[in-house]
Amino acid sequence: MADKKYDFATDCIHAGQEPDPITGAVNVPIYMTSTYAQDAPAEHKGFVYARGHNPTRYAFERAIAALEEGVNGYAFASGMAATATVLELLPAGSHIIACDDLYGGTYRLFERVRKQSMGLEVTYIDIIDKASLERAIKPNTKMIWVESPTNPLLKVIDLKMVASFAKEKGLIAVTDNTFATPYFQRPLTLGFDIVVHSVTKYLGGHSDMIGGAVVMREAGEMNDRIKFMQNAIGGILGPFESFLALRGLKTLAVRMDRHDASAKKIVAWLKQHKKVEKVYYPGYGGMISFVAKATLDDAKKMLSRAKVFTLAESLGGVESLIEHPGLMTHASIPAEQRKAIGIDDGLIRVSVGLEAPEDLIADLGNILR
Secondary structure: OOOOOOOHHHHHHHOOOOOOOOOOOOOOOOOOOOEOOOOEOOEOOOOOEOOOOOHHHHHHHHHHHHHHOOOEEEEEOOHHHHHHHHHOOOOOOOEEEEEOOOOHHHHHHHHHHHHHHOOOEEEEEOOOOHHHHHHHOOOOEEEEEEEOOOOOOOOOOOHHHHHHHHHHHOOEEEEEOOOOHHHHOOHHHHOOOEEEEEOOOOOOOOOOOOOEEEEEOOOOHHHHHHHHHHHHHOOEOOHHHHHHHHHHHHOHHHHHHHHHHHHHHHHHHHHOOOOEEEEEOOOOOOEEEEEEOOOHHHHHHHHHOOOOOEEOOOOOOOOOEEEOOOOOOOOOOOHHHHHHHOOOOOEEEEEOOOOOHHHHHHHHHHHOO
8 A cells, every 4th residue: 555645544444554465364463473483594584583573563663654654663562662762862961852741751761760871951841932942952952852732731832843943953853642643643744853652542542552652754864773772672562562553553543533522522511610720622632631629639539439431540542531640640740840830739631532422521520519
């Protein structure tokens, strides 16, 4: 299918996933092997050792690269393994400009791991225009790291502006596209160098696997370096998880339609509820955050009443999840920093699943009663 540009929904099902040439199997087989036989020393069929080579993983990597309109995809054992590997592109002592509202695990990696192991510096800012980026840049700045929509306040960043600034300054532009997915936006087409995903979320879509992905905009030194480090560091996605990720991609388009439609109904309901102070929603997708008129203790009691929503971390699965960022997904961010960016005691984050929206709204009514 590489010779023709197909619709996104068609690529979800077919890109990088040709029927098995030996058996005709429609689904890519799970290649559970650690090594591959060679005809003679260094004479093989392109597969040597499973850390570096696996046909199931390759199929998923081709598929996510096609959906993001990149040249190559690389699959990892988790979103954090993908993020950590991208940071290896930087020399020790580099400076990163990052959005101030981002996943707590990314903040933890920056602050409590890479600052110590690589001497990285990170400046967190509200990225609103080029002037905000200009004020944050330093002589040793090498990378800009953004999420859009951000997590958990769902701010939308002007990705084209960020990519343009990065190109002007010779910086690597990276965006975590987990929330939007390539269904809603493709940052590589806007000039970003690298897209990162937690495959665990919408791409996998069923809350049954952990995985990460990196997609590169173009061939060249950075692409070659990521490919080398994937094998050298070894945080790869296993064959069974690769199979599950491929299974998830096939329904991505239809799932995102449903997540989006249900979320819009829930947002409209939340905006008129007397116990809701503010609703954060970027206008698309299945993620919603809102501030309840509640103390921390009140918020804990509210969330404990959930029945259709599952009180749990993560997002993007078929089931709806609800959580308290301050106590759960963003607890690794210091309290004063959470408060400064707006992660209040009453802030609640919702991942809208595929249940009937009427049932979800009724459950929220019980939670907020």
